[in-house]
Amino acid sequence: MIRINRLTDYAVVVLAEMSRGSDVRTVSRISADTGVPLPTVAKLMKALAHGGLVVSHRGAAGGYSLNRNAAAISVADIIEAVEGPIAITACVDDADDQCGIEQLCPMHGHWSRINQAIRRSLDGISLAEIAAMPVFEPVAAGQPI
Amino acid sequence: MIRINRLTDYAVVVLAEMSRGSDVRTVSRISADTGVPLPTVAKLMKALAHGGLVVSHRGAAGGYSLNRNAAAISVADIIEAVEGPIAITACVDDADDQCGIEQLCPMHGHWSRINQAIRRSLDGISLAEIAAMPVFEPVAAGQPI
DNA sequence: TCAAACAGGACCACAGTGGTCCCATTTGGA
DNA sequence: TCCAAATGGGACCACTGTGGTCCTGTTTGA
Numbered sequence: 001m002i003r004i005n006r007l008t009d010y011a012v013v014v015l016a017e018m019s020r021g022s023d024v025r026t027v028s029r030i031s032a033d034t035g036v037p038l039p040t041v042a043k044l045m046k047a048l049a050h051g052g053l054v055v056s057h058r059g060a061a062g063g064y065s066l067n068r069n070a071a072a073i074s075v076a077d078i079i080e081a082v083e084g085p086i087a088i089t090a091c092v093d094d095a096d097d098q099c100g101i102e103q104l105c106p107m108h109g110h111w112s113r114i115n116q117a118i119r120r121s122l123d124g125i126s127l128a129e130i131a132a133m134p135v136f137e138p139v140a141a142g143q144p145i
Numbered sequence: 146m147i148r149i150n151r152l153t154d155y156a157v158v159v160l161a162e163m164s165r166g167s168d169v170r171t172v173s174r175i176s177a178d179t180g181v182p183l184p185t186v187a188k189l190m191k192a193l194a195h196g197g198l199v200v201s202h203r204g205a206a207g208g209y210s211l212n213r214n215a216a217a218i219s220v221a222d223i224i225e226a227v228e229g230p231i232a233i234t235a236c237v238d239d240a241d242d243q244c245g246i247e248q249l250c251p252m253h254g255h256w257s258r259i260n261q262a263i264r265r266s267l268d269g270i271s272l273a274e275i276a277a278m279p280v281f282e283p284v285a286a287g288q289p290i
Numbered sequence: 291t292c293a294a295a296c297a298g299g300a301c302c303a304c305a306g307t308g309g310t311c312c313c314a315t316t317t318g319g320a
Numbered sequence: 321t322c323c324a325a326a327t328g329g330g331a332c333c334a335c336t337g338t339g340g341t342c343c344t345g346t347t348t349g350a
Contacts, residue, residue, distance in 0.1 A: 001306085001307095002148070002224070002263065004256070026296090037340075040340065043339090045296085046296085049296090061350080062296060111149065114270065117266035150306095150308090182309075182310090184309065185308075187328095188309080194328090202326085207327060208327085
């Protein structure tokens with residue numbers, strides 16, 4: 001299903017918080033600031049560091065800092081760091097024939113196109129925009145649309 | 146993860162095939178025509194009938210027919226019939242507070258916006274386009290992008 | 291030297307997916 | 321009227337991925 005992972009959602013929250021304040025933060029500090037459970041933050045930061053969105057600082061005064069300006073980090077970047085490449089079907093993913101009806105698939109080129117459109121949407125929102133947003137935005141009851 | 150279900154992929158294949166030919170088709174016929182396993186087609190057609198994309202005809206000369214012109218069926222329609230509402234996070238889905246950090250969530254309005262963008266992309270491709278597509282489109286090795 | 295903090299990975303429960311199978315109901319044609 | 325064909329509804333199961341938890345090893349500044 002088309003769904004952002006919970007961890008990804010947390011990642012956005014965490015990164016937004018980090019972009020608003022001090023440079024290097026420990027996992028426990030981030031956890032306290034965001035309300036995301038500590039082990040989960042730890043896990044997340046590893047993925048984000050692997051994905052190049054944050055830099056880790058080991059040792060006694062260690063922690064993590066943002067690797068890029070918030071305006072240079074998109075939602076797509078975050079999703080990919082946590083979940084891997086944005087590929088809406090297996091056949092969009094590089095070179096694997098996974099679904100067994102590949103030759104007959106009328107979606108052959110179309111998923112790729114849709115994938116690009118989705119990717120573009122996600123590229124179009126930066127962490128800076130998100131971090132700049134008021135955190136107590138009134139909820140319009142979200143229609144799934 | 147952002148991924149179209151396999152069943153949804155099959156659904157598109159099935160519907161495209163149906164839009165190309167005769168009016169009422171049995172599940173076994175569809176299965177033979179598309180290469181999708183019979184029980185899976187059966188399961189799928191139930192969902193598609195529930196979703197209003199096809200009409201069922203019970204009884205000895207029964208089967209399924211398209212409920213709408215192919216141009217009036219979008220990829221989003223198909224996804225929703227098979228998978229349910231397009232909602233990229235739980236909090237986009239109607240009214241449920243699922244992730245526990247809802248009040249602090251800087252993505253509060255943004256997922257909704259992205260959801261709409263994704264929805265629009267999917268609305269923008271009709272079954273007619275897909276059915277009109279040559280089925281042996283050369284593969285450009287799909288980058289996940 | 292040592293405590294703080296990250297790095298790496300294993301483990302587990304749960305939810306969802308994809309597939310299979312069975313029984314009940316409907317209905318057109320013989 | 322009967323029966324075979326076909327859908328309707330649902331249950332079951334194996335597998336995969338997610339989210340969360342926990343442990344050990346390594347790094348490093350004070």
